[in-house]
Amino acid sequence: MPDLPDLNMERAERAVRIFNRLRIPDVPGTPLLVDAAGEWFRDIVRALHGSMDPVTRARMIRELFILVPKKNAKTTLGAALMLTSVLMNDRPNGEFLIVAPTKEVAQLAYDQCSGMIELDRGLRRRFHIQTHLKKVTYRDTGATLQIKSFSPDVMTGVKPSGILVDEEHVLAEKSDAIRVMGQIRGGMVSQPEAFLMIITTQSEKPPRGVFRSDLTKARAIRDGSVQGHTLPILYELPHDLQKASVLPGEAAPWEDPACWHMVLPNAGRSITVERLVEDYHEAKASGVEELTRWASQHLNVEIGLALRNDRWAGADYWSQQAEKGLTLKELLARSEVTVAGIDGGGLDDLLSLSVLGRDSVTAEWLHWQKSWVFEGVLELRKREASQLVDFAKGGDLVILKEPGLDIIELADVLKDVDRSGTLAMVGLDPMGVGAIVDALAERGISGSRVVGVPQGWTLSGAIKTTERKLADGTLLHADQPIMSWAVSNAKVEPRGNAIIITKQAAGYLKIDPLMSLLNAVALMSKNPQAKPTMSGFMRRGLLSV
Structure with a gap:
């Protein structure tokens, strides 16, 4: 997280207080996020909500690009952030969306949102839940949060106050992904406070399409080579550790568990290095194809070549x-x-x-x-x-x-x-x-x-x-x-x-x-x-x- 000195800290901390009071519905004991979420995501909540100018209503941060490995609670925390945004919103009938690549991911996101509401007596009174539409409505402002699948028909005509795109690397494989993301960004223009948050893991294949474009832009902003209104939060290993040493009998630099903590912001909560070590050995025993896939998903190692078991040896x-x-x-x-x-x-x-x-x-x-x-x-x-x-x-x-x-x-x-x-x-x-x-x-x-x-x-x-x-x-x-x-x-x-x-x-x-x-x-x-x-x-x- 870069230094962001111009944040409206009063608004930022109010958002964090709301976020902290939400509960995780699918964990034993349904713990509060103040205990279950890492500080890394609270920093994101602060940055997003503290970046809005209270006078002009324009956001300094219009987009967030978050690259984080699997099992770091990104879907749960993303749902909590969107629910927080609905509660922070003062635009009448504001529209908030979570866009998922598959029906299964959409259902999970909805279950997290509705579950958080059901676990809080005050929120139950203030929200109307429509399960058949995967939609919740905040009675005080008429603002809605709806979970939708990624398609041109669904995204046409939307004017979201806030939108979360989950697993963009999967969406990028769709032939119309660039057009749909263009519709999403175009729909935000009329609302100065609108934001787009992309939260994704690395791709199981070499990055492509809109995911590759957004990842390249985020890295360029992170590295200071360009400027923009995107906040890049990229949990990926340094370049020298990402080198893909796939020679027979030779381990790649990223295979050393001592460096894995660098890309696990939620370590000790939803995931542990020790658990990943077990999974790593299973993946390695299955062959190079499974190992490279595992590394892309759990360590955000970018795949240069898709190496299958029946691959050409020259690869x-x-x-x-x-x-x-x-x-x-x-x-x-x-x-x-x-x-x-x-x-x-x-x-x-x-x-x-x-x-x-x-x-x-x-x-x-x-x-x-x-x-x-x-x-x-x-x-x-x-x-x-x-x-x-x-x-x-x-x-x-x-x-x-x-x-x-x-x-x-x-x-x-x-x-x-x-x-x-x-x-x-x-x-x-x-x-x-x-x-x-x-x-x-x-x-x-x-x-x-x-x-x-x-x-x-x-x-x-x-x-x-x-x-x-x-x-x-x-x-x-x-x-x-x-x-x-x-x-x-x-x-x-x-x-x-x-x-x-x-x-x-x-x-x-x-x-x-x-x-x-x-x-x-x-x-x-x-x-x-x-x-x-x-x-x-x-x-x-x-x-x-």
Whole structure:
């Protein structure tokens, strides 16, 4: 909690007194929050309610972003804060909402709110409870607190005085999450005292969509790089402890229980480190997939790769081989020779291009990629739509409206690569690539330099080569999120003495960027030499004009 010197402490402490008098309905003895809640959440209550200017009614803190691991009573404490806000409110018929990702979470939030009211004789008289609507009404002002599920229909037209969004990382997986959050924020504009509180754990998958955007903004405000009216309360380990060491037999820094207390604000109440140690050993015994999921939920460790038990072995080494800031321009400048791999099929696929260079000094392989997709895929694959939009914002993916533009843009990129004088070969799946071959030929890339790369079990050699190059540190990549996503989507299937990675095995998940890399690796494994050209000699400084 940062220092907030301009708080209205009279109002802040009044809110804390109300909060402290509420009882937890689902704990033996129904203890008062003055005893059961940690000081960390009382600080949040103070900050939110003490930040409102009594004259202008505008809040200095309009949004709160609270990132806290599971089992720290966030749903219970969030419900108590919203009930406190209803009691502090003086706007007639003010509307307060708790928005939950599922019916089960919504029911839990409602049970906590109604239970707190039922346990206080004074509150029972002053509130009207409507269980069938999951709604409570404060008779004195007509203000309501209602629990709703997350959907565009429910959020359209709301003008909340206060709203709590629970588990935003789950909501972000919905295709319309950005639009719904936009409706929520838009509905607050007309009320100067309105606030939005987001309380969530870390995602079980790499952060995406609106959750990723809000988390990034909260971190930037916390770190002082930007300013805003959001109060970030982020319980996450320091960056050096979050490093995902997933090498066989090697524990990650975050696996040390001595550091877990840093992210458990409610320790000693709803959760203990000792209990987490037991759960940790169970998760670790279940495999790396369950362990990474457990760490994301109980320690707020951000997952870079979704590592399943049937994952591709190269995924274990992918993160450590990232070279941040590696661009195509730098790759071309450092490489003595380059090859390109292309993958992509129908309108439902990503058309992916990988450029793989061999460093002229170290002989390391350097990788960069770009992908294209038609906007119709966002409708066809709604569960991945927000992820694809994120990649487009980052520049690794281009979302197109017209068929054919993807091939034109891909061919233009390879034309630039060819101008560097390093391009030896372009490899692609032999099936259905006529348009790509024609576009390359128009740009002077044709003949023996454009080759088909057999797929299926014949790619086994490229798969194993890529694994080894990642493991021994001789393959570096540009740290592009879309590649991490594709790598984590890859599933391996044994076929006799070979292994295969196929789109069928990946199911609805996309692996096209990875397949383009494997096609490029198949070519680079042939030890190609760049065709000597005038531009190539000039690039290396061997010829002057």
